[in-house]
Amino acid sequence: MAIATTSILLSFLILSLFVAEIYANRQVKALNILHKSKFRRNSQIDKSDFEVEELVLDGIVHSQEGIKEKDRILRLPGQPQVNFSQYGGYVTLDKFSGRAFYYYFVEAQHSEQTLPLLLWLNGGPGCSSLAYGAMQELGPFRVNSDGKTLHRNSFSWNNVANVLFLESPTGVGFSYSNKSSDYNTNGDKKTAADNYLFLVNWLERFPEYKDRDFYIAGESYAGHYVPQLAHTILYHNKKANKKIINLKGILIGNAVINDETDTRGLYDYLASHAIISDRAAYISKACDSSSSKILKSDCDAAEDETEKDLEYIDLYNIYAPLCKNTNLTALPKRSTVVTDPCSEYYVYAYLNRKDVQEALHANVTNLKYDWEPCSDVITKWVDSSSTVLPLLHEFLQNNLRVWIFSGDTDGRVPITSTKYSIYKMNLPVKTVWHPWFSYGEVGGYAEVYKGGLTLVTVREAGHQVPSYQPARALTLIKYFLEGTPLPGPPKRHA
Amino acid sequence: MAIATTSILLSFLILSLFVAEIYANRQVKALNILHKSKFRRNSQIDKSDFEVEELVLDGIVHSQEGIKEKDRILRLPGQPQVNFSQYGGYVTLDKFSGRAFYYYFVEAQHSEQTLPLLLWLNGGPGCSSLAYGAMQELGPFRVNSDGKTLHRNSFSWNNVANVLFLESPTGVGFSYSNKSSDYNTNGDKKTAADNYLFLVNWLERFPEYKDRDFYIAGESYAGHYVPQLAHTILYHNKKANKKIINLKGILIGNAVINDETDTRGLYDYLASHAIISDRAAYISKACDSSSSKILKSDCDAAEDETEKDLEYIDLYNIYAPLCKNTNLTALPKRSTVVTDPCSEYYVYAYLNRKDVQEALHANVTNLKYDWEPCSDVITKWVDSSSTVLPLLHEFLQNNLRVWIFSGDTDGRVPITSTKYSIYKMNLPVKTVWHPWFSYGEVGGYAEVYKGGLTLVTVREAGHQVPSYQPARALTLIKYFLEGTPLPGPPKRHA
Numbered sequence: 007m008a009i010a011t012t013s014i015l016l017s018f019l020i021l022s023l024f025v026a027e028i029y030a031n032r033q034v035k036a037l038n039i040l041h042k043s044k045f046r047r048n049s050q051i052d053k054s055d056f057e058v059e060e061l062v063l064d065g066i067v068h069s070q071e072g073i074k075e076k077d078r079i080l081r082l083p084g085q086p087q088v089n090f091s092q093y094g095g096y097v098t099l100d101k102f103s104g105r106a107f108y109y110y111f112v113e114a115q116h117s118e119q120t121l122p123l124l125l126w127l128n129g130g131p132g133c134s135s136l137a138y139g140a141m142q143e144l145g146p147f148r149v150n151s152d153g154k155t156l157h158r159n160s161f162s163w164n165n166v167a168n169v170l171f172l173e174s175p176t177g178v179g180f181s182y183s184n185k186s187s188d189y190n191t192n193g194d195k196k197t198a199a200d201n202y203l204f205l206v207n208w209l210e211r212f213p214e215y216k217d218r219d220f221y222i223a224g225e226s227y228a229g230h231y232v233p234q235l236a237h238t239i240l241y242h243n244k245k246a247n248k249k250i251i252n253l254k255g256i257l258i259g260n261a262v263i264n265d266e267t268d269t270r271g272l273y274d275y276l277a278s279h280a281i282i283s284d285r286a287a288y289i290s291k292a293c294d295s296s297s298s299k300i301l302k303s304d305c306d307a308a309e310d311e312t313e314k315d316l317e318y319i320d321l322y323n324i325y326a327p328l329c330k331n332t333n334l335t336a337l338p339k340r341s342t343v344v345t346d347p348c349s350e351y352y353v354y355a356y357l358n359r360k361d362v363q364e365a366l367h368a369n370v371t372n373l374k375y376d377w378e379p380c381s382d383v384i385t386k387w388v389d390s391s392s393t394v395l396p397l398l399h400e401f402l403q404n405n406l407r408v409w410i411f412s413g414d415t416d417g418r419v420p421i422t423s424t425k426y427s428i429y430k431m432n433l434p435v436k437t438v439w440h441p442w443f444s445y446g447e448v449g450g451y452a453e454v455y456k457g458g459l460t461l462v463t464v465r466e467a468g469h470q471v472p473s474y475q476p477a478r479a480l481t482l483i484k485y486f487l488e489g490t491p492l493p494g495p496p497k498r499h500a
Numbered sequence: 501m502a503i504a505t506t507s508i509l510l511s512f513l514i515l516s517l518f519v520a521e522i523y524a525n526r527q528v529k530a531l532n533i534l535h536k537s538k539f540r541r542n543s544q545i546d547k548s549d550f551e552v553e554e555l556v557l558d559g560i561v562h563s564q565e566g567i568k569e570k571d572r573i574l575r576l577p578g579q580p581q582v583n584f585s586q587y588g589g590y591v592t593l594d595k596f597s598g599r600a601f602y603y604y605f606v607e608a609q610h611s612e613q614t615l616p617l618l619l620w621l622n623g624g625p626g627c628s629s630l631a632y633g634a635m636q637e638l639g640p641f642r643v644n645s646d647g648k649t650l651h652r653n654s655f656s657w658n659n660v661a662n663v664l665f666l667e668s669p670t671g672v673g674f675s676y677s678n679k680s681s682d683y684n685t686n687g688d689k690k691t692a693a694d695n696y697l698f699l700v701n702w703l704e705r706f707p708e709y710k711d712r713d714f715y716i717a718g719e720s721y722a723g724h725y726v727p728q729l730a731h732t733i734l735y736h737n738k739k740a741n742k743k744i745i746n747l748k749g750i751l752i753g754n755a756v757i758n759d760e761t762d763t764r765g766l767y768d769y770l771a772s773h774a775i776i777s778d779r780a781a782y783i784s785k786a787c788d789s790s791s792s793k794i795l796k797s798d799c800d801a802a803e804d805e806t807e808k809d810l811e812y813i814d815l816y817n818i819y820a821p822l823c824k825n826t827n828l829t830a831l832p833k834r835s836t837v838v839t840d841p842c843s844e845y846y847v848y849a850y851l852n853r854k855d856v857q858e859a860l861h862a863n864v865t866n867l868k869y870d871w872e873p874c875s876d877v878i879t880k881w882v883d884s885s886s887t888v889l890p891l892l893h894e895f896l897q898n899n900l901r902v903w904i905f906s907g908d909t910d911g912r913v914p915i916t917s918t919k920y921s922i923y924k925m926n927l928p929v930k931t932v933w934h935p936w937f938s939y940g941e942v943g944g945y946a947e948v949y950k951g952g953l954t955l956v957t958v959r960e961a962g963h964q965v966p967s968y969q970p971a972r973a974l975t976l977i978k979y980f981l982e983g984t985p986l987p988g989p990p991k992r993h994a
Contacts, residue, residue, distance in 0.1 A: 274772065275772065278768065278769065278772030278773070278916055279772070279908065280906070280908045280915045280919075280944070280957040281945065282933060283932065283933035283947060284919060284923075285929075285933075286932075286933065311932055311933060314934060314935070315933060315934065315935055315945065317935070317989075318935055318941075318942045318989055319935070319942050319959075324959075325819075325909075325959065325960040328941065330940070414773065414774045415819075421774045422772055425774075425778060429778075435779075438777065438780075438805055439776060439777035439779075439780065439805060439809060440805075440808060440809065441808070441809055441811070441812055441813070443812075446824065447812075447821060447822065448812045448813050450774070451774055451775065451809065453777060463774040465774075465813075465818075465819065466819040495811075495812055
């Protein structure tokens with residue numbers, strides 16, 4: 007989630023303090039922490055290209071015998087009846103420091119022995135895949151407004167895959183370490199190494215998935231995590247000269263991938279969507295350029311204007327209503343909107359219940375803090391490469407499937423940013439821009455590039471695409487996993 | 501409603517033939533007829549600046565004594581109880597040719613003796629203010645899915661004004677002529693003259709409104725009608741050196757006002773909203789420029805791509821669902837969306853009922869054709885000025901209130917077009933771009949220019965703003981009529 011400017015960052019930071027109450031989306035806060043550090047003048051963050059941390063498999067893979075069955079979730083409190091298996095638990099990454107990552111795994115609703123394995127990662131950095139991916143986006147359940155009971159999401163991605171949700175890095179959600187320095191040494195490199203560590207051990211615990219087709223998907227700052235983990239997998243496969251992990255492709259949405267274009271696209275999006283003035287967008291873009299001759303006072307005025315313009319909307323879905331009342335209801339209420347803007351509060355309440363944590367086999371060490379959608383305990387981010395485009399090139403050369411999607415009403419990492427970033431890759435067009443269809447409507451638009459990269463928009467979806475457009479998102483993931491072009495128009499009757 | 505290019509026009513024309521069934525909005529058809537004529541190479545349409553047709557009041561105002569009470573609508577079929585008066589009937593413009601315009605007038609729900617008089621005009625050209633304005637947008641009733649009964653629109657603009665809906669020009673809705681040549685000599689100039697003729701006679705019929713503050717509002721191609729009528733009023737007031745009509749201001753929304761910027765803004769909107777590719781937008785803009793060096797084959801390809809990209813969505817609200825079943829229901833169904841995409845069919849059914857026409861005092865001559873939302877009988881458009889910006893300048897110099905609004909999810913005459921057109925006026929900014937509020941949410945954004953022009957966006961509203969955002973539209977018209985800045989943020993609790 008990138009806004010690559012010092013100026014606008016401070017605005018967001020100030021905003022997040024003021025509007026916390028009316029503005030439910032806690033991802034804002036997480037983003038601001040990173041950006042505050044990344045884009046200030048004397049930033050200590052390493053912005054160089056991502057480099058893999060080499061791991062010796064023999065030393066890091068531990069026996070997982072018998073743990074899988076202990077991880078089986080019999081039933082979540084308030085859960086409706088289902089016909090698939092769920093697991094939850096910890097994978098220890100470092101016995102010495104007691105660093106352990108929490109995962110939640112839902113097997114497919116049918117054909118779980120043949121359908122692929124899909125890892126889902128949320129961004130932030132510092133936000134939980136349990137909070138967003140599993141409980142508000144693509145998981146099988148959503149939390150009711152009572153904070154106690156669940157209802158089914160019929161567009162859950164476990165219709166088409168076995169889905170693994172991971173809370174990463176250290177300090178996110180239920181993932182923790184007993185060594186306190188682990189909380190302030192997080193960064194892109196450590197996250198990728200830890201995610202890899204997690205994965206090889208998890209596959210020991212679930213050996214039936216070892217040779218399964220494997221895909222990684224994620225949104226927002228996972229635009230860093232997903233390619234970096236994929237690169238780490240490819241690296242170790244090559245080094246070992248065998249498919250340690252059978253990686254087939256990646257899918258990233260509304261993803262932070264290239265700071266410079268992410269920023270430029272943001273201003274263009276805000277102006278073309280009538281949120282800020284064209285004048286403020288123009289000045290802000292110029293102010294971000296080092297060669298700018300614009301007066302500081304004009305930059306300040308544009309920043310001021312932008313701050314005020316963004317203050318009262320949910321930038322993650324520019325048309326969404328805001329959460330006005332964060333209290334839980336006595337009984338579940340039926341929401342009239344697809345995504346209740348207060349759903350984050352329901353998830354928070356649910357996942358902090360003792361019975362829920364027990365059922366999930368989570369929080370076994372009794373953390374000193376609440377489970378949070380986005381971490382309050384990660385205080386520092388060590389490295390954040392300014393681009394992941396070289397990694398995407400690498401994947402195409404290695405015949406991995408690479409799809410990049412964008413919910414088109416997200417103002418945070420908007421479609422304009424994603425388009426500009428893809429242009430930077432200089433890929434010739436294979437199939438020109440065209441509408442694709444989901445449940446009889448235009449689901450969005452797609453363009454396919456030579457080399458195998460596909461850009462897909464999801465119409466009227468905010469930052470968390472499967473929250474706002476569950477049906478369209480399910481069509482998207484289905485065709486991605488099948489590796490076939492997205493569906494064309496419905497047949498017309500004569 | 502302007503797409504100022506030959507190329508894209510044909511696409512739309514072709515589209516309108518193919519998708520008529522899945523695409524309920526008949527305004528498309530009307531637009532295409534105009535554009536087909538206006539932008540082709542050897543267009544016969546006069547595109548020069550609007551000039552008033554001078555009228556001698558004495559000869560054109562006729563006694564209207566006693567007609568008002570005959571026009572009173574006792575009750576519309578299927579109508580819920582209300583506490584305001586409604587009138588409907590004909591004003592004869594030319595006794596010789598039997599040219600007569602149909603109007604529907606709803607008095608304010610309270611203070612009707614002091615609240616202003618507001619004339620609402622729909623565009624097309626050729627679309628009915630009864631079909632859109634009255635029955636689907638800002639009128640007191642909306643038609644149920646049974647095509648027989650009505651329900652209240654609680655955000656009706658007669659909360660704040662006495663609202664007059666006019667079907668104009670000749671051939672629109674119930675407005676007709678006995679002289680067939682009247683149907684193929686319509687154009688901007690004749691429409692303005694006829695609307696003026698209508699107005700002075702209507703004020704004779706309703707003399708209590710003669711000195712009332714008077715405002716004209718409208719959308720789409722009414723971006724031509726409204727300023728041209730306002731200019732005609734100013735012209736005759738000046739000539740007579742008295743306020744024949746007490747015009748105070750105009751309000752136009754998603755309005756066709758300046759062909760060149762309307763077109764440019766359209767492509768920019770479609771690309772930034774991820775409907776067409778940036779490449780197609782870039783080429784199309786260049787192809788429209790006379791100095792273009794782009795190959796015809798590339799222009800054709802871009803046109804082709806754009807056509808396909810637009811084919812399956814409602815360009816008038818890019819996120820709206822489409823009408824999939826045009827059948828009426830046996831009983832009124834409760835719609836889950838703000839605006840039922842099939843509502844045009846309900847209105848068509850309702851207004852073609854004999855009992856409804858009798859109650860409305862409409863179709864007294866038994867027209868040979870059905871009442872249509874947009875005219876099938878207007879076959880030609882004689883003149884359509886390429887810009888109305890000089891008229892807007894005139895109004896500002898004459899201290900008229902000028903507000904221009906834009907529903908920001910309309911792709912037909914989008915906010916980008918409106919902004920570019922306003923920039924052309926070179927007005928310095930008085931109050932910078934800022935959010936405004938309606939019922940506790942951001943209603944949109946506004947910018948005020950020196951000289952008195954105000955630009956207002958309406959968040960998440962399509963082309964027919966009061967259909968998609970009734971509450972926000974009511975806030976907008978209320979503050980426009982009061983002449984006060986739009987409301988700021990709700991107060992925060994400490």
